[in-house]
Amino acid sequence: MSQDILQVENLRIRYGGAATDAVRGVSFTLGRERLGIVGESGSGKSTVGRALLRLLPGATITADTLRFAELDLTALSEKELLKVRGRRMSMILQDPKFSLNPIRRVGDQVAETYLRHFNCTKAEAREKALAMLSAVKIRDPERVYDQYPHEISGGMGQRVMIAMMLLADPELVIADEPTSALDVTVRLQVLNILDGLVRDRGIGLIMISHDLNLVRNFCDRVLIMYAGRIVETLAARDLDKAQHPYTRGLLAAQPRIGGPRAPLRVLDRRPEWLEEKA
Numbered sequence: 001m002s003q004d005i006l007q008v009e010n011l012r013i014r015y016g017g018a019a020t021d022a023v024r025g026v027s028f029t030l031g032r033e034r035l036g037i038v039g040e041s042g043s044g045k046s047t048v049g050r051a052l053l054r055l056l057p058g059a060t061i062t063a064d065t066l067r068f069a070e071l072d073l074t075a076l077s078e079k080e081l082l083k084v085r086g087r088r089m090s091m092i093l094q095d096p097k098f099s100l101n102p103i104r105r106v107g108d109q110v111a112e113t114y115l116r117h118f119n120c121t122k123a124e125a126r127e128k129a130l131a132m133l134s135a136v137k138i139r140d141p142e143r144v145y146d147q148y149p150h151e152i153s154g155g156m157g158q159r160v161m162i163a164m165m166l167l168a169d170p171e172l173v174i175a176d177e178p179t180s181a182l183d184v185t186v187r188l189q190v191l192n193i194l195d196g197l198v199r200d201r202g203i204g205l206i207m208i209s210h211d212l213n214l215v216r217n218f219c220d221r222v223l224i225m226y227a228g229r230i231v232e233t234l235a236a237r238d239l240d241k242a243q244h245p246y247t248r249g250l251l252a253a254q255p256r257i258g259g260p261r262a263p264l265r266v267l268d269r270r271p272e273w274l275e276e277k278a
């Protein structure tokens with residue numbers, strides 16, 4: 001049997017009312033690895049991520065295959081999805097402000113994730129939540145547990161979100177720009193945590209990012225998306241050897257610190273890149 005955690009074949013997604021598909025025939029597999037998805041804003045990266053959790057109300061999702069472990073994701077009912085989301089598959093978003101409930105204590109929100117999926121007491125869920133807050137390097141978890149979201153910093157909020165998403169020990173984590181709002185030190189800590197999950201627990205990780213340096217250094221493989229399609233798939237270490245002119249354009253458009261001053265490059269876009277492959 002395949003070791004892939006995820007198999008995606010010919011995934012198409014159209015938002016309600018849109019004239020064209022936001023994602024147009026995307027295919028890839030994910031093993032127990034770190035897979036980066038990069039591309040400019042609007043290329044469809046987040047839409048692919050959300051489609052895997054079927055978190056796209058009003059959008060039409062079709063695929064020849066959309067398989068997560070033994071599950072056919074296209075066939076799951078909403079009730080079945082509730083058992084999968086946050087338990088076997090979870091998504092870390094860029095900004096904790098949109099994901100934490102402002103009027104509930106941080107720790108209660110984390111513990112609730114555990115209570116929802118496991119048959120345990122509130123005290124056990126609290127213990128689990130405190131342990132996970134420590135695991136994401138929150139120094140005083142007891143104090144943070146009792147705080148409200150507005151009382152903690154953005155970096156801490158992001159770690160709380162990550163704790164919440166990892167508490168139920170998921171097999172697949174989709175991280176959508178998880179570190180772009182964080183300062184450099186916290187960012188490294190978060191990447192270390194995610195890296196440890198892949199190496200020690202064998203999860204599959206999808207890292208959605210604009211940051212080519214990040215995916216080059218952190219991921220095993222990279223998918224490059226342009227206008228709803230994957231234009232190139234590469235081993236992350238080979239990113240600089242990319243062949244597709246769009247990927248080459250993305251690489252060339254990165255600002256370089258310390259190099260000679262030069263005008264920032266503008267991305268070239270050609271109509272033939274939009275064409276469907278035969």
Ligand SMILES: Nc1ncnc2c1ncn2[C@@H]1O[C@H](COP(=O)(O)OP(=O)(O)OP(=O)(O)O)[C@@H](O)[C@H]1O
Nearest residue numbers: 015016018022039040041042043044045046047048
């Ligand atoms: N809720 C929505 N309703 C309608 N169209 C949407 C919605 N969300 C995204 N889109 C459209 O789908 C396309 C893909 O957007 P998506 O957010 O997936 O891109 P992205 O590559 O993740 O961009 P970013 O890096 O800015 O998040 C874009 O054309 C976008 O305008």
